[in-house]
Amino acid sequence: MIKLSGIYKKFQQHEVLKGIDLEVKKGDVLTIIGPSGSGKTTFLRCINFLEKPDEGTIEIGSTLKVNAIKPSKKDILALRQKTAMVFQNYNLFQNKTVLENIMEGLTVVQKKSKQEAREVAERLLHKIGLEEKRDAYPSSLSGGQQQRVGIARALALNPEVILFDEPTSALDPEMVGEVLQLMKQIAAEGITMIVVTHEIDFAHEVSNRVVFMDGGHIVEEGTPEEVIVHPQKERTQQFLKRLR
Ligand code: ADP
Numbered sequence: 001m002i003k004l005s006g007i008y009k010k011f012q013q014h015e016v017l018k019g020i021d022l023e024v025k026k027g028d029v030l031t032i033i034g035p036s037g038s039g040k041t042t043f044l045r046c047i048n049f050l051e052k053p054d055e056g057t058i059e060i061g062s063t064l065k066v067n068a069i070k071p072s073k074k075d076i077l078a079l080r081q082k083t084a085m086v087f088q089n090y091n092l093f094q095n096k097t098v099l100e101n102i103m104e105g106l107t108v109v110q111k112k113s114k115q116e117a118r119e120v121a122e123r124l125l126h127k128i129g130l131e132e133k134r135d136a137y138p139s140s141l142s143g144g145q146q147q148r149v150g151i152a153r154a155l156a157l158n159p160e161v162i163l164f165d166e167p168t169s170a171l172d173p174e175m176v177g178e179v180l181q182l183m184k185q186i187a188a189e190g191i192t193m194i195v196v197t198h199e200i201d202f203a204h205e206v207s208n209r210v211v212f213m214d215g216g217h218i219v220e221e222g223t224p225e226e227v228i229v230h231p232q233k234e235r236t237q238q239f240l241k242r243l244r
Pocket of ligand 1: 016
C-alpha cells in the first residue's frame with residue numbers, strides 16, 4: 001500500500017538518509033526505532049514531503065507515485081491528503097479551541113461544511129474522552145490531553161496512513177500511558193500507522209513490524225519478535241542492550 005524506494009536526504013554536506021527502501025501494508029503498525037540522530041524523524045517527514053527527499057520515490061496505493069526529484073505541486077498535495085502527522089510537540093493551533101483544532105483540516109483542506117466537520121469532530125472527541133474540553137484552548141490542557149487532540153485531528157482526516165513522530169517524548173512520564181493507550185486502540189481498529197518511538201514496550205506489544213535504523217540505513221526489520229527479542233545484527237543488539 002505504501003512503497004518507499006531509494007530515499008536519500010542530505011542537509012548541507014551531512015548525508016542523513018542513505019537509500020531507504022520500505023513497504024508498508026494496509027493495517028500495518030510499523031514502529032521505527034534506533035539511536036538519536038539515525039534519521040528516523042527525517043525519514044518520516046520525507047514520506048509526506050515535510051522534508052523533500054533528494055532522491056527516491058514514494059507510492060501510496062495504486063494511483064499515486066511521486067518522484068522526489070521532480071514532484072508536481074499536485075503530487076505533493078495528494079501525498080499530504082493521504083497522510084496525517086502527529087507531532088512530538090502536538091502543533092495545535094493555540095488560538096483555536098479543541099473542537100476547532102479537530103475541525104480545521106476538514107473545513108480548510110477537505111472543504112467539508114462546518115456542520116459535517118463539527119459532527120466528525122464531536123464523534124472523535126467522544127472517542128478520545130475529552131468531550132468536556134470541547135471549547136477549551138490547548139494551553140489549558142495537559143500535554144497528554146493535547147496529544148490526544150493531535151491524534152483526533154489526524155484521525156479526522158481519515159488518511160491512508162498516520163505518521164507519528166515520537167508522540168510521547170515531550171510528555172511527563174505520567175501522561176505517556178494515556179497516549180499509548182489511545183494509539184493502541186487505534187491500531188486495533190486496523191488503521192495503518194508508522195510510528196517513530198523510543199517506547200520499546202509499545203513497539204513490542206502493539207506493532208506488527210519493527211524497523212531498526214542506524215546511520216541513515218535500515219539495519220534490520222521484521223516482527224517485534226525478530227527485531228526486539230531476537231535481533232540478528234550486532235548494532236541492533238547493542239542498541240537494545242543499552243535500553244535495558
Ligand atoms: P532521529 O529522529 O533518528 O533522532 P533525525 O532525523 O532527527 O534523527 O536527525 C538525523 C540527523 O539529521 C541529525 O544529525 C540532525 O541533526 C540532522 N538534521 C535533522 N533535521 C535537520 C535540518 N533541518 N537541518 C540540518 N540538519 C538536520
